[in-house]
Amino acid sequence: MDLDNYDVVIVGGGPIGCITGEHIKHHKVLILEEHSAIGVPLQCGGLVSKEGVKELGYPKGVVNKVRGAYIFSKSRCIKVEDRDIRAYVFERKIMDKDIAKRASKNVDFLFKAYGRLAVPPWQQGGGLSEGFLNFNNLLRRERRYSLSVSFMGDNYHLNPKVIVGADGVKSSIGRSAGIDMRREILSGAQLEMVNVDVDSDFVYVFLDRTYSRDFFAWVIPMGKDRVRVGLCDTSNSYEKLIRLIEEHPLVSQMLKGAVPVEFSVGALPMGYGGETVKNNLLLVGDAAGQVKPLSGGGLYYGAKCAKICGRVIEEYLNGDYPLDYLKSYQTLWRREIGREIDFGLKFRAILKRMDNNMLDRLLEFIEKRGLIDYIVREGDMDNPSRVVESIFKKFFSLK
Numbered sequence: 001m002d003l004d005n006y007d008v009v010i011v012g013g014g015p016i017g018c019i020t021g022e023h024i025k026h027h028k029v030l031i032l033e034e035h036s037a038i039g040v041p042l043q044c045g046g047l048v049s050k051e052g053v054k055e056l057g058y059p060k061g062v063v064n065k066v067r068g069a070y071i072f073s074k075s076r077c078i079k080v081e082d083r084d085i086r087a088y089v090f091e092r093k094i095m096d097k098d099i100a101k102r103a104s105k106n107v108d109f110l111f112k113a114y115g116r117l118a119v120p121p122w123q124q125g126g127g128l129s130e131g132f133l134n135f136n137n138l139l140r141r142e143r144r145y146s147l148s149v150s151f152m153g154d155n156y157h158l159n160p161k162v163i164v165g166a167d168g169v170k171s172s173i174g175r176s177a178g179i180d181m182r183r184e185i186l187s188g189a190q191l192e193m194v195n196v197d198v199d200s201d202f203v204y205v206f207l208d209r210t211y212s213r214d215f216f217a218w219v220i221p222m223g224k225d226r227v228r229v230g231l232c233d234t235s236n237s238y239e240k241l242i243r244l245i246e247e248h249p250l251v252s253q254m255l256k257g258a259v260p261v262e263f264s265v266g267a268l269p270m271g272y273g274g275e276t277v278k279n280n281l282l283l284v285g286d287a288a289g290q291v292k293p294l295s296g297g298g299l300y301y302g303a304k305c306a307k308i309c310g311r312v313i314e315e316y317l318n319g320d321y322p323l324d325y326l327k328s329y330q331t332l333w334r335r336e337i338g339r340e341i342d343f344g345l346k347f348r349a350i351l352k353r354m355d356n357n358m359l360d361r362l363l364e365f366i367e368k369r370g371l372i373d374y375i376v377r378e379g380d381m382d383n384p385s386r387v388v389e390s391i392f393k394k395f396f397s398l399k
Protein backbone atom coordinates (compact mmCIF):
# COMPACT_ATOMS: atom_id res chain seq x y z
CA MET A 1 0.00 0.00 0.00
CA ASP A 2 1.46 3.35 -1.04
CA LEU A 3 0.61 5.84 1.67
CA ASP A 4 3.57 8.08 1.08
CA ASN A 5 2.27 10.13 -1.82
CA TYR A 6 0.04 12.48 0.17
CA ASP A 7 0.75 16.21 0.48
CA VAL A 8 -1.27 16.48 3.67
CA VAL A 9 -2.13 13.87 6.29
CA ILE A 10 -4.84 14.73 8.82
CA VAL A 11 -4.80 12.65 11.99
CA GLY A 12 -8.41 12.32 13.19
CA GLY A 13 -11.58 11.81 11.16
CA GLY A 14 -13.88 13.86 13.43
CA PRO A 15 -15.95 16.68 11.94
CA ILE A 16 -13.15 19.20 12.25
CA GLY A 17 -10.53 17.01 10.58
CA CYS A 18 -12.98 16.36 7.75
CA ILE A 19 -13.84 20.06 7.27
CA THR A 20 -10.12 20.86 7.17
CA GLY A 21 -9.64 18.21 4.46
CA GLU A 22 -12.67 19.45 2.55
CA HIS A 23 -11.00 22.85 2.21
CA ILE A 24 -7.71 21.60 0.79
CA LYS A 25 -9.06 21.15 -2.67
CA HIS A 26 -6.08 20.90 -4.98
CA HIS A 27 -3.70 18.58 -3.18
CA LYS A 28 -3.62 14.96 -2.11
CA VAL A 29 -5.06 14.60 1.38
CA LEU A 30 -5.34 11.52 3.58
CA ILE A 31 -7.38 11.32 6.80
CA LEU A 32 -6.34 8.71 9.36
CA GLU A 33 -9.04 7.54 11.75
CA GLU A 34 -8.28 5.11 14.54
CA HIS A 35 -11.86 3.82 14.71
CA SER A 36 -13.56 1.71 12.08
CA ALA A 37 -16.25 4.27 11.28
CA ILE A 38 -16.89 8.01 11.21
CA GLY A 39 -18.96 9.49 14.04
CA VAL A 40 -18.39 6.85 16.71
CA PRO A 41 -18.12 6.81 19.64
CA LEU A 42 -20.52 9.68 20.30
CA GLN A 43 -19.13 12.39 22.59
CA CYS A 44 -21.53 15.28 22.09
CA GLY A 45 -24.87 16.82 23.01
CA GLY A 46 -25.37 17.68 19.34
CA LEU A 47 -26.67 21.20 20.01
CA VAL A 48 -25.61 23.72 17.37
CA SER A 49 -26.64 27.35 16.85
CA LYS A 50 -28.17 28.52 13.58
CA GLU A 51 -24.90 30.20 12.65
CA GLY A 52 -23.03 27.04 13.63
CA VAL A 53 -25.15 24.95 11.26
CA LYS A 54 -24.25 27.36 8.45
CA GLU A 55 -20.55 27.16 9.38
CA LEU A 56 -20.76 23.35 9.34
CA GLY A 57 -22.19 23.54 5.81
CA TYR A 58 -25.80 22.55 6.66
CA PRO A 59 -25.06 18.86 7.31
CA LYS A 60 -27.76 16.20 7.54
CA GLY A 61 -28.83 14.79 10.90
CA VAL A 62 -31.17 17.41 12.45
CA VAL A 63 -33.52 15.65 14.88
CA ASN A 64 -34.98 18.65 16.69
CA LYS A 65 -35.14 22.45 16.68
CA VAL A 66 -35.23 24.57 19.81
CA ARG A 67 -36.41 28.12 20.53
CA GLY A 68 -34.85 28.70 23.91
CA ALA A 69 -33.84 27.33 27.28
CA TYR A 70 -35.06 26.79 30.80
CA ILE A 71 -32.17 27.71 33.07
CA PHE A 72 -32.35 26.28 36.57
CA SER A 73 -30.32 27.15 39.62
CA LYS A 74 -30.98 25.24 42.83
CA SER A 75 -34.14 27.14 43.75
CA ARG A 76 -35.00 29.29 40.75
CA CYS A 77 -35.73 28.98 37.08
CA ILE A 78 -35.82 31.42 34.18
CA LYS A 79 -37.23 30.74 30.74
CA VAL A 80 -35.46 32.31 27.80
CA GLU A 81 -37.82 32.01 24.85
CA ASP A 82 -37.67 33.24 21.30
CA ARG A 83 -40.37 33.01 18.64
CA ASP A 84 -37.82 31.76 16.12
CA ILE A 85 -35.58 28.70 16.07
CA ARG A 86 -32.33 29.44 17.91
CA ALA A 87 -30.55 26.09 17.71
CA TYR A 88 -30.67 22.65 16.14
CA VAL A 89 -30.18 19.26 17.74
CA PHE A 90 -28.19 16.79 15.66
CA GLU A 91 -27.71 13.07 15.54
CA ARG A 92 -23.93 13.37 15.46
CA LYS A 93 -23.34 10.06 13.69
CA ILE A 94 -25.39 11.29 10.74
CA MET A 95 -23.86 14.75 10.82
CA ASP A 96 -20.29 13.45 10.95
CA LYS A 97 -20.85 10.99 8.11
CA ASP A 98 -22.43 13.67 5.96
CA ILE A 99 -19.47 16.00 6.53
CA ALA A 100 -17.09 13.11 5.77
CA LYS A 101 -19.04 12.41 2.56
CA ARG A 102 -18.47 16.01 1.46
CA ALA A 103 -14.78 15.78 2.32
CA SER A 104 -14.41 12.50 0.45
CA LYS A 105 -14.69 14.39 -2.86
CA ASN A 106 -11.05 15.39 -2.42
CA VAL A 107 -9.82 13.33 0.54
CA ASP A 108 -8.97 9.65 1.06
CA PHE A 109 -9.78 7.92 4.36
CA LEU A 110 -7.90 5.16 6.12
CA PHE A 111 -9.81 3.57 9.01
CA LYS A 112 -8.39 1.55 11.88
CA ALA A 113 -5.25 3.59 11.30
CA TYR A 114 -3.51 5.08 14.32
CA GLY A 115 -1.19 7.99 13.55
CA ARG A 116 1.67 9.14 15.72
CA LEU A 117 4.52 11.55 15.13
CA ALA A 118 7.74 9.76 14.26
CA VAL A 119 10.70 10.80 16.39
CA PRO A 120 11.99 13.75 14.37
CA PRO A 121 15.52 13.61 12.92
CA TRP A 122 16.69 16.57 15.05
CA GLN A 123 15.87 14.58 18.19
CA GLN A 124 17.40 11.31 17.03
CA GLY A 125 21.05 12.25 17.23
CA GLY A 126 23.44 11.08 14.54
CA GLY A 127 23.19 12.06 10.91
CA LEU A 128 20.33 13.32 8.83
CA SER A 129 17.59 10.81 8.27
CA GLU A 130 14.89 10.21 5.72
CA GLY A 131 12.53 12.98 6.77
CA PHE A 132 15.23 15.61 6.48
CA LEU A 133 16.78 14.59 3.18
CA ASN A 134 14.55 16.74 1.02
CA PHE A 135 16.68 19.20 -0.98
CA ASN A 136 14.41 22.20 -0.37
CA ASN A 137 14.25 21.41 3.34
CA LEU A 138 18.01 21.26 3.46
CA LEU A 139 18.39 24.61 1.69
CA ARG A 140 15.89 26.23 3.99
CA ARG A 141 16.98 24.30 7.06
CA GLU A 142 13.35 23.49 7.67
CA ARG A 143 12.39 20.99 10.31
CA ARG A 144 9.54 18.72 9.33
CA TYR A 145 7.71 16.11 11.29
CA SER A 146 6.84 12.81 9.72
CA LEU A 147 4.29 10.20 10.77
CA SER A 148 4.30 6.60 11.79
CA VAL A 149 1.01 4.84 11.10
CA SER A 150 -0.17 1.51 12.51
CA PHE A 151 -2.64 -0.13 10.17
CA MET A 152 -3.81 -3.76 10.29
CA GLY A 153 -0.74 -4.92 12.17
CA ASP A 154 1.76 -3.13 9.93
CA ASN A 155 3.66 0.10 10.41
CA TYR A 156 4.06 2.70 7.70
CA HIS A 157 6.27 5.77 7.61
CA LEU A 158 4.71 8.82 5.97
CA ASN A 159 6.42 12.03 4.91
CA PRO A 160 3.66 14.47 3.98
CA LYS A 161 4.46 18.14 3.43
CA VAL A 162 1.94 19.09 6.11
CA ILE A 163 0.47 17.20 9.08
CA VAL A 164 -2.76 18.25 10.81
CA GLY A 165 -3.53 17.09 14.34
CA ALA A 166 -7.34 16.96 14.44
CA ASP A 167 -7.13 14.21 17.01
CA GLY A 168 -9.41 15.64 19.67
CA VAL A 169 -8.99 16.86 23.21
CA LYS A 170 -6.15 14.52 24.20
CA SER A 171 -4.16 15.20 21.01
CA SER A 172 -1.28 12.79 21.29
CA ILE A 173 0.02 14.45 18.12
CA GLY A 174 0.25 17.85 19.82
CA ARG A 175 1.75 16.34 22.94
CA SER A 176 4.43 14.41 21.12
CA ALA A 177 5.46 17.57 19.25
CA GLY A 178 6.14 19.06 22.69
CA ILE A 179 3.33 21.61 22.34
CA ASP A 180 2.17 22.99 25.67
CA MET A 181 -1.22 21.30 26.16
CA ARG A 182 -1.74 22.52 29.73
CA ARG A 183 -5.36 23.61 30.06
CA GLU A 184 -8.32 22.69 32.16
CA ILE A 185 -10.02 19.49 30.98
CA LEU A 186 -13.59 18.67 32.00
CA SER A 187 -14.98 15.18 31.88
CA GLY A 188 -18.47 14.59 30.52
CA ALA A 189 -21.03 11.79 30.69
CA GLN A 190 -24.27 11.54 28.81
CA LEU A 191 -27.19 9.16 28.38
CA GLU A 192 -29.67 9.12 25.54
CA MET A 193 -33.03 8.12 26.98
CA VAL A 194 -36.30 7.23 25.32
CA ASN A 195 -39.82 6.97 26.66
CA VAL A 196 -39.96 10.50 28.04
CA ASP A 197 -42.51 13.25 27.56
CA VAL A 198 -40.81 16.59 27.21
CA ASP A 199 -41.44 20.07 25.80
CA SER A 200 -39.09 19.64 22.87
CA ASP A 201 -38.93 23.36 22.02
CA PHE A 202 -36.50 24.05 24.87
CA VAL A 203 -33.24 22.78 26.28
CA TYR A 204 -32.90 22.48 30.05
CA VAL A 205 -29.74 23.76 31.73
CA PHE A 206 -28.96 23.07 35.39
CA LEU A 207 -26.54 25.49 37.03
CA ASP A 208 -26.63 23.68 40.34
CA ARG A 209 -23.50 22.92 42.37
CA THR A 210 -25.21 19.93 44.00
CA TYR A 211 -24.74 18.07 40.73
CA SER A 212 -21.94 19.82 38.83
CA ARG A 213 -19.54 21.88 40.89
CA ASP A 214 -17.64 23.49 38.03
CA PHE A 215 -19.87 23.39 34.97
CA PHE A 216 -23.50 22.41 34.39
CA ALA A 217 -25.89 19.61 33.51
CA TRP A 218 -28.34 19.50 30.62
CA VAL A 219 -31.35 17.82 29.13
CA ILE A 220 -31.47 18.24 25.35
CA PRO A 221 -34.67 16.99 23.71
CA MET A 222 -34.14 14.98 20.53
CA GLY A 223 -37.87 15.09 19.86
CA LYS A 224 -40.89 14.77 22.12
CA ASP A 225 -40.04 11.33 23.50
CA ARG A 226 -36.23 11.23 23.40
CA VAL A 227 -33.58 13.26 25.26
CA ARG A 228 -29.89 13.47 25.90
CA VAL A 229 -29.22 14.03 29.57
CA GLY A 230 -25.64 14.90 30.38
CA LEU A 231 -23.26 16.62 32.70
CA CYS A 232 -19.70 17.93 32.66
CA ASP A 233 -17.50 18.59 35.66
CA THR A 234 -13.88 18.39 36.75
CA SER A 235 -14.31 14.80 37.97
CA ASN A 236 -16.73 11.88 38.52
CA SER A 237 -19.15 13.06 35.88
CA TYR A 238 -20.80 9.63 35.52
CA GLU A 239 -21.64 9.31 39.24
CA LYS A 240 -22.90 12.91 39.27
CA LEU A 241 -25.05 12.29 36.21
CA ILE A 242 -26.72 9.28 37.84
CA ARG A 243 -27.35 11.39 40.92
CA LEU A 244 -28.96 14.10 38.78
CA ILE A 245 -31.21 11.55 37.09
CA GLU A 246 -32.22 9.93 40.37
CA GLU A 247 -32.40 12.90 42.73
CA HIS A 248 -32.99 16.18 40.92
CA PRO A 249 -36.66 17.07 41.55
CA LEU A 250 -37.43 17.98 37.93
CA VAL A 251 -35.05 15.64 36.08
CA SER A 252 -36.10 12.59 38.10
CA GLN A 253 -39.76 13.39 37.32
CA MET A 254 -39.07 14.07 33.65
CA LEU A 255 -37.15 10.81 33.24
CA LYS A 256 -39.42 8.58 35.33
CA GLY A 257 -39.87 5.37 33.34
CA ALA A 258 -37.34 6.49 30.72
CA VAL A 259 -35.01 3.89 29.26
CA PRO A 260 -31.37 4.55 28.35
CA VAL A 261 -30.42 3.55 24.81
CA GLU A 262 -26.93 5.04 24.53
CA PHE A 263 -24.21 5.99 26.96
CA SER A 264 -21.24 8.17 26.13
CA VAL A 265 -18.32 9.75 27.90
CA GLY A 266 -16.01 12.44 26.68
CA ALA A 267 -13.85 15.38 27.64
CA LEU A 268 -13.82 19.11 26.97
CA PRO A 269 -10.82 21.41 26.77
CA MET A 270 -11.26 24.76 28.48
CA GLY A 271 -8.97 27.22 26.76
CA TYR A 272 -5.92 26.68 24.63
CA GLY A 273 -2.40 25.94 25.71
CA GLY A 274 0.54 27.07 23.67
CA GLU A 275 1.17 27.29 19.95
CA THR A 276 -1.04 25.54 17.42
CA VAL A 277 1.55 25.52 14.63
CA LYS A 278 4.94 23.92 14.94
CA ASN A 279 7.10 23.37 11.86
CA ASN A 280 4.84 21.49 9.40
CA LEU A 281 2.28 20.52 12.07
CA LEU A 282 -0.99 22.37 12.71
CA LEU A 283 -3.56 21.57 15.40
CA VAL A 284 -7.26 22.19 14.88
CA GLY A 285 -10.57 21.64 16.70
CA ASP A 286 -10.54 20.22 20.23
CA ALA A 287 -6.84 19.45 19.80
CA ALA A 288 -6.26 23.22 19.58
CA GLY A 289 -8.75 24.07 22.37
CA GLN A 290 -11.16 25.78 19.95
CA VAL A 291 -14.14 25.33 22.28
CA LYS A 292 -16.52 27.83 23.93
CA PRO A 293 -15.58 28.00 27.62
CA LEU A 294 -19.08 28.92 28.80
CA SER A 295 -21.03 26.18 27.03
CA GLY A 296 -18.46 23.58 25.93
CA GLY A 297 -19.63 23.82 22.31
CA GLY A 298 -16.78 23.00 19.95
CA LEU A 299 -18.44 22.49 16.60
CA TYR A 300 -18.91 26.12 15.57
CA TYR A 301 -15.45 27.37 16.54
CA GLY A 302 -13.86 24.16 15.26
CA ALA A 303 -15.56 24.49 11.87
CA LYS A 304 -14.53 28.15 11.57
CA CYS A 305 -10.91 27.31 12.37
CA ALA A 306 -10.89 24.21 10.13
CA LYS A 307 -11.72 26.40 7.15
CA ILE A 308 -8.92 28.81 8.03
CA CYS A 309 -6.57 25.86 8.53
CA GLY A 310 -7.49 24.31 5.17
CA ARG A 311 -7.15 27.64 3.38
CA VAL A 312 -3.71 28.42 4.84
CA ILE A 313 -2.44 24.93 3.94
CA GLU A 314 -3.82 25.29 0.40
CA GLU A 315 -2.06 28.67 -0.01
CA TYR A 316 1.16 27.28 1.42
CA LEU A 317 1.15 24.34 -0.97
CA ASN A 318 0.21 26.49 -3.95
CA GLY A 319 2.99 29.01 -3.43
CA ASP A 320 6.70 28.72 -2.85
CA TYR A 321 6.52 29.84 0.75
CA PRO A 322 8.80 29.00 3.65
CA LEU A 323 7.35 26.76 6.36
CA ASP A 324 6.78 29.82 8.56
CA TYR A 325 3.88 30.74 6.29
CA LEU A 326 1.79 28.13 8.12
CA LYS A 327 2.02 30.26 11.27
CA SER A 328 -0.50 32.66 9.75
CA TYR A 329 -3.13 30.02 10.66
CA GLN A 330 -2.59 30.72 14.35
CA THR A 331 -2.78 34.49 13.87
CA LEU A 332 -5.94 34.19 11.80
CA TRP A 333 -7.89 31.80 14.03
CA ARG A 334 -7.02 33.73 17.17
CA ARG A 335 -8.14 36.92 15.48
CA GLU A 336 -11.45 35.25 14.69
CA ILE A 337 -12.34 33.62 18.05
CA GLY A 338 -9.44 34.22 20.47
CA ARG A 339 -11.05 37.23 22.15
CA GLU A 340 -14.31 35.36 22.72
CA ILE A 341 -12.46 32.38 24.22
CA ASP A 342 -10.42 34.69 26.48
CA PHE A 343 -13.56 36.46 27.71
CA GLY A 344 -15.31 33.12 28.12
CA LEU A 345 -12.49 31.89 30.34
CA LYS A 346 -12.65 35.06 32.43
CA PHE A 347 -16.42 34.78 32.94
CA ARG A 348 -16.12 31.07 33.61
CA ALA A 349 -13.66 31.84 36.41
CA ILE A 350 -16.24 34.21 37.92
CA LEU A 351 -19.05 31.64 37.55
CA LYS A 352 -16.92 28.96 39.20
CA ARG A 353 -16.65 31.11 42.31
CA MET A 354 -20.44 31.45 42.61
CA ASP A 355 -22.15 29.03 45.01
CA ASN A 356 -25.78 27.93 44.81
CA ASN A 357 -27.04 30.92 46.81
CA MET A 358 -25.35 33.38 44.53
CA LEU A 359 -26.55 31.54 41.42
CA ASP A 360 -30.10 31.75 42.81
CA ARG A 361 -29.63 35.48 43.33
CA LEU A 362 -28.25 35.90 39.82
CA LEU A 363 -31.30 34.27 38.22
CA GLU A 364 -33.63 36.26 40.47
CA PHE A 365 -31.80 39.44 39.46
CA ILE A 366 -32.12 38.61 35.74
CA GLU A 367 -35.82 38.01 36.10
CA LYS A 368 -36.65 40.96 38.33
CA ARG A 369 -34.59 43.42 36.29
CA GLY A 370 -36.40 42.40 33.11
CA LEU A 371 -33.14 41.17 31.56
CA ILE A 372 -34.68 38.12 29.91
CA ASP A 373 -35.91 40.20 26.97
CA TYR A 374 -32.43 41.65 26.65
CA ILE A 375 -30.96 38.11 26.54
CA VAL A 376 -33.46 37.05 23.87
CA ARG A 377 -32.80 40.19 21.82
CA GLU A 378 -29.04 40.45 22.11
CA GLY A 379 -27.92 36.97 23.21
CA ASP A 380 -25.64 35.08 20.86
CA MET A 381 -24.90 31.43 21.64
CA ASP A 382 -21.62 31.63 19.76
CA ASN A 383 -20.41 34.96 21.11
CA PRO A 384 -22.00 35.26 24.54
CA SER A 385 -19.36 37.47 26.17
CA ARG A 386 -20.99 40.87 25.48
CA VAL A 387 -24.31 39.92 27.09
CA VAL A 388 -22.69 38.01 29.96
CA GLU A 389 -20.36 40.94 30.66
CA SER A 390 -23.22 43.40 30.73
CA ILE A 391 -25.30 41.21 33.11
CA PHE A 392 -22.34 40.54 35.41
CA LYS A 393 -21.50 44.26 35.55
CA LYS A 394 -25.06 45.13 36.58
CA PHE A 395 -25.29 42.23 39.05
CA PHE A 396 -21.96 42.80 40.79
CA SER A 397 -22.31 46.59 40.96
CA LEU A 398 -25.51 46.13 43.00
CA LYS A 399 -24.19 43.54 45.40
Ligand SMILES: Cc1cc2nc3c(=O)[nH]c(=O)nc-3n(C[C@H](O)[C@H](O)[C@H](O)COP(=O)(O)OP(=O)(O)OC[C@H]3O[C@@H](n4cnc5c(N)ncnc54)[C@H](O)[C@@H]3O)c2cc1C
Pocket residue numbers: 011012013014015016017032033034035039040043044045046047048113114115116166167168169172173188189190230232265266267268284285286287291296297298299300302
Ligand atom coordinates in the same frame (compact mmCIF):
# COMPACT_ATOMS: atom_id res chain seq x y z
C1 LIG B 1 -20.22 15.51 26.75
C2 LIG B 1 -19.96 16.44 25.62
C3 LIG B 1 -21.01 17.16 25.05
C4 LIG B 1 -20.76 18.04 23.99
N1 LIG B 1 -21.81 18.72 23.45
C5 LIG B 1 -21.59 19.58 22.43
C6 LIG B 1 -22.68 20.29 21.83
O1 LIG B 1 -23.84 20.11 22.19
N2 LIG B 1 -22.39 21.17 20.82
C7 LIG B 1 -21.12 21.38 20.36
O2 LIG B 1 -20.90 22.22 19.47
N3 LIG B 1 -20.08 20.70 20.91
C8 LIG B 1 -20.28 19.81 21.91
N4 LIG B 1 -19.23 19.11 22.45
C9 LIG B 1 -17.88 19.32 21.87
C10 LIG B 1 -17.76 18.61 20.53
O3 LIG B 1 -18.15 17.27 20.66
C11 LIG B 1 -16.30 18.70 20.05
O4 LIG B 1 -15.89 20.04 20.13
C12 LIG B 1 -16.14 18.20 18.61
O5 LIG B 1 -16.48 16.86 18.49
C13 LIG B 1 -14.67 18.39 18.21
O6 LIG B 1 -14.42 17.78 16.98
P1 LIG B 1 -12.95 17.34 16.60
O7 LIG B 1 -13.06 16.81 15.19
O8 LIG B 1 -11.98 18.41 16.91
O9 LIG B 1 -12.59 16.16 17.61
P2 LIG B 1 -13.28 14.76 17.80
O10 LIG B 1 -14.72 14.81 17.46
O11 LIG B 1 -12.88 14.30 19.15
O12 LIG B 1 -12.56 13.84 16.70
C14 LIG B 1 -11.21 13.43 16.83
C15 LIG B 1 -11.04 12.16 16.02
O13 LIG B 1 -9.67 11.81 15.99
C16 LIG B 1 -9.56 10.40 16.13
N5 LIG B 1 -8.20 10.16 16.65
C17 LIG B 1 -7.68 10.59 17.82
N6 LIG B 1 -6.37 10.24 17.92
C18 LIG B 1 -6.08 9.58 16.76
C19 LIG B 1 -4.87 9.00 16.25
N7 LIG B 1 -3.72 9.08 16.93
N8 LIG B 1 -4.91 8.40 15.04
C20 LIG B 1 -6.07 8.36 14.32
N9 LIG B 1 -7.23 8.90 14.75
C21 LIG B 1 -7.24 9.52 15.95
C22 LIG B 1 -10.67 10.04 17.10
O14 LIG B 1 -11.02 8.68 16.97
C23 LIG B 1 -11.78 10.97 16.63
O15 LIG B 1 -12.58 10.39 15.62
C24 LIG B 1 -19.44 18.22 23.49
C25 LIG B 1 -18.40 17.48 24.05
C26 LIG B 1 -18.64 16.60 25.11
C27 LIG B 1 -17.51 15.85 25.70
